[in-house]
Amino acid sequence: MDHDQLKDLLPLEALGRLEGEERAAMAAHLAAGCDECEAELRQFREALAAMAMNAAGEASADRIWSRLESRLKFEQAADSGSPAEAMRAPSSARGASAVRRWRFATAVAAAAAVVLAVVAGRYANNAELTRRQSADRIAALIDQNRALAVENENQRRELAIAHLKLSASGRLTQAMLAPDARVIRLGPLAPARGAAGIVAVSEADRQAVLHVAGLPPPPPGKEYELWWIGAKSGPLRAAVFAPGANGSATVASTMPPVGERLLASAITLEPAGGVDKPTGAAYLKGVP
Amino acid sequence: MRAVAAGDREALRILHQRYGNALAVVAERILGERADAEEVAADVLWQVWRQAGTYDRARGSVGAWLMTVVRSRAIDRLRSRNARASAHERAGDEAGAHGAADPVADLHSAERRRAVAAAMATLHENERAVLELAYFSDLSQSIIAERTGLPLGTVKSRIRSALLKLREGLQQFGR
Ligand SMILES: [Zn+2]
Numbered sequence: 122m123d124h125d126q127l128k129d130l131l132p133l134e135a136l137g138r139l140e141g142e143e144r145a146a147m148a149a150h151l152a153a154g155c156d157e158c159e160a161e162l163r164q165f166r167e168a169l170a171a172m173a174m175n176a177a178g179e180a181s182a183d184r185i186w187s188r189l190e191s192r193l194k195f196e197q198a199a200d201s202g203s204p205a206e207a208m209r210a211p212s213s214a215r216g217a218s219a220v221r222r223w224r225f226a227t228a229v230a231a232a233a234a235v236v237l238a239v240v241a242g243r244y245a246n247n248a249e250l251t252r253r254q255s256a257d258r259i260a261a262l263i264d265q266n267r268a269l270a271v272e273n274e275n276q277r278r279e280l281a282i283a284h285l286k287l288s289a290s291g292r293l294t295q296a297m298l299a300p301d302a303r304v305i306r307l308g309p310l311a312p313a314r315g316a317a318g319i320v321a322v323s324e325a326d327r328q329a330v331l332h333v334a335g336l337p338p339p340p341p342g343k344e345y346e347l348w349w350i351g352a353k354s355g356p357l358r359a360a361v362f363a364p365g366a367n368g369s370a371t372v373a374s375t376m377p378p379v380g381e382r383l384l385a386s387a388i389t390l391e392p393a394g395g396v397d398k399p400t401g402a403a404y405l406k407g408v409p
Numbered sequence: 410m411r412a413v414a415a416g417d418r419e420a421l422r423i424l425h426q427r428y429g430n431a432l433a434v435v436a437e438r439i440l441g442e443r444a445d446a447e448e449v450a451a452d453v454l455w456q457v458w459r460q461a462g463t464y465d466r467a468r469g470s471v472g473a474w475l476m477t478v479v480r481s482r483a484i485d486r487l488r489s490r491n492a493r494a495s496a497h498e499r500a501g502d503e504a505g506a507h508g509a510a511d512p513v514a515d516l517h518s519a520e521r522r523r524a525v526a527a528a529m530a531t532l533h534e535n536e537r538a539v540l541e542l543a544y545f546s547d548l549s550q551s552i553i554a555e556r557t558g559l560p561l562g563t564v565k566s567r568i569r570s571a572l573l574k575l576r577e578g579l580q581q582f583g584r
Contacts, residue, residue: 170473178434
């Protein structure tokens with residue numbers, strides 16, 4: 122199926138209603154990166170969400186809140202209770218627990234590697250097992266080890282997110298949770314491997330907020346500068362800031378350029394007070 | 410650590426305030442049952458609050474992302490419920506008209522609500538019905554065709570034209 126045929130199917134894709142061959146063809150087409158279909162699909166999803174959000178119904182906010190409150194209470198109890206309880210509670214956003222689980226996952230991954238080596242050695246010496254069998258077993262263990270490595274990576278990411286979340290100000294929260302909010306996640310580049318950042322933009326609130334964590338302290342006479350990189354305009358100054366002692370900062374930025382496609386957002390190290398065009402090394406970068 | 414937890418809790422409160430009702434309404438349209446719908450809404454808020462870091466993947470607005478999450482959660486629940494109960498029970502019931510009680514407050518500005526309503530009003534009644542059936546249910550295209558007595562091709566084209574009109578209307582009436 123070609124682009125035009127698939128484009129006609131985008132409304133059904135937005136509804137999650139494609140089946141069989143059409144569904145597979147659509148997945149392949151989108152995975153191959155068709156910007157036009159991608160953009161159109163997004164518009165259809167937004168339209169459906171607008172319809173859904175307009176649906177009338179009985180208000181039940183109070184009852185929902187009491188459900189949430191009982192979960193919060195459970196968490197609080199787990200927080201101050203035994204480690205066993207704490208492990209049982211949903212804990213993705215709790216820093217200490219995330220660290221604990223991360224360490225645990227690292228230990229498990231290391232242990233699995235040792236087991237793998239031992240098992241591989243033993244199997245090689247066992248004449249009764251065919252080569253085929255041991256190869257299968259080893260492959261399974263390698264898969265298992267890979268899964269653990271992925272989990273470990275997820276935990277690490279979760280930890281970074283937890284850190285960002287925990288240190289974010291109410292203002293960032295507001296911008297990020299606005300109904301029309303868009304978020305650009307900034308990933309670390311070579312000079313700052315441990316850093317992470319988020320830019321949240323709400324057109325409705327006319328607010329853009331940057332939050333970063335893990336940035337090294339800037340040398341004397343230098344500050345970090347955030348840029349909007351537009352397709353036509355190139356880099357535009359968005360904010361100038363110096364992180365706190367812990368390497369994190371939450372700052373208001375200018376809104377992204379209007380009427381222009383945003384290619385990326387980035388943070389560079391610049392002379393204090395900022396400059397009009399970037400001159401220094403890029404520390405963080407993200408694509409909308 | 411306590412102060413941090415309090416800030417975190419504030420985020421949950423904002424999320425709940427902005428989206429709680431809307432999530433429950435969508436879940437109820439799909440599930441046809443109030444208490445279940447509220448639980449799904451609470452689940453979604455909790456999950457989203459816990460994993461706020463995943464929402465840029467949707468690459469859409471937060472609202473669209475939340476609607477996607479609640480719809481799929483409600484459909485999952487519907488499936489597991491239907492898997493348990495036998496099929497005879499809910500043969501005729503559908504995600505159709507619902508007695509509109511209180512309007513869902515706070516989520517959209519009144520202006521935005523009017524814009525969406527105006528966009529919806531550009532749809533033919535039969536387009537709106539098929540679109541809502543497709544959105545607020547777990548029915549495949551062919552089951553929708555069966556239920557509505559329409560040829561499959563007509564179901565597809567109505568969904569398509571409905572969504573095109575809705576999108577166009579939103580562009581026209583929204584700001
Ligand atoms: Zn395409």
